[in-house]
Amino acid sequence: MTEDRGKAEIRDLAAEAGSLTEFAFRQIRADIIAGRFPSGVKLQIEDLKARYGLSASPLREALARLVSQGFVQIENQRGFRVAPMSADDLADITLARKVIETAALKRAFERGDDAWEAGILAAYHRLERFVQRMDNAPVENLGEFGELHKAFHVALIAACGSPRLLDEQARLYDQAERYRHRMMTAYLLEIGIGIMDEHKQLMELVLARKAEDACAMLDHHLDHTYQFCFGSDTAQTAPP
Incomplete structure (x- = not known):
């Protein structure tokens, strides 16, 4: 005993x-x-x-x-x-995210079923409702927004069938969070519900199974944090 x-x-x-x-x-x-x-x-x-x-x-x-x-x-x-923050650091994070997430999205198109599509719809709905509640209101919980936003991006690639791609996407998403925190404070205070427009377009392209257009929009979408923080496109500044 x-x-x-x-x-x-x-x-x-x-x-x-x-x-x-x-x-x-x-x-x-x-x-x-x-x-x-x-x-x-x-x-x-x-x-x-x-x-x-x-x-x-x-x-x-x-x-x-x-x-x-x-x-x-x-x-x-x-x-x-x-860790220091810099334009070069965010450019490198963004470049890696583009490679990982577009590759995972292409695989998700090949493997995704109705359950995958339902997961994307549910993740979008939760994110949209949160932003609606924040419209014209003080920003009190960006952490909750970050979790819901991350869940939407994970849902897009959830059917890729590669645990390593999913793990790497999560790691890179988290590394960009400090930069994104700056951007989202301004978006939720000044732009409000308009932030959902591009997320909705991305979701609709995925659900319509327009793989090429969806991957192109995702690539463009991932540039926004860099553009907001440093004022130019990562394609011009990313390390070789």
Whole structure:
């Protein structure tokens, strides 16, 4: 009995440690995306402990995850720093997204069925309703918008049949989130429901099974964040 209780306690501690790491990861990531930790700022473990009420261990594990996702950089013997933002960085992210997402969309056209189409319709509807509620209202939860927007883009390629393509799309989407946060604040405040026009066109092209037109629109659509942040087309500035 004593041995079994000891094993159960170890499992409980491991589960708690994992949940604390996940909490730290989500909180630091959200603060980086929202700009509360500016580009290039050093992340001091002692400051993070005070800010989030956590010990050093889950914070270091969370920072290591954020390094792998491109939000944080590790400095030899000098700790962690928020990854810098730049036109070159976003151009490279956008270029990679275009390659990954258009390839995945082409495969989704080949494999997609009625359930795939229903998933796209449902994801669009949830995103549209959120934007309608935000029209002419203060922007309070861009995080929720980000999740719904990401879900729509995932739904477009969900039938591609490649877990690696889906994983890479998710990773690149997340890396662009800091830049997109700037853009969406302005869109939801100033443009409101107009943001859905292109998403609707993209959805309709996919549901009409117009693969070539849909891929061309997706390629164009992915340029918008760069255009908003840096004022030109990524095709002119992307690294070779």
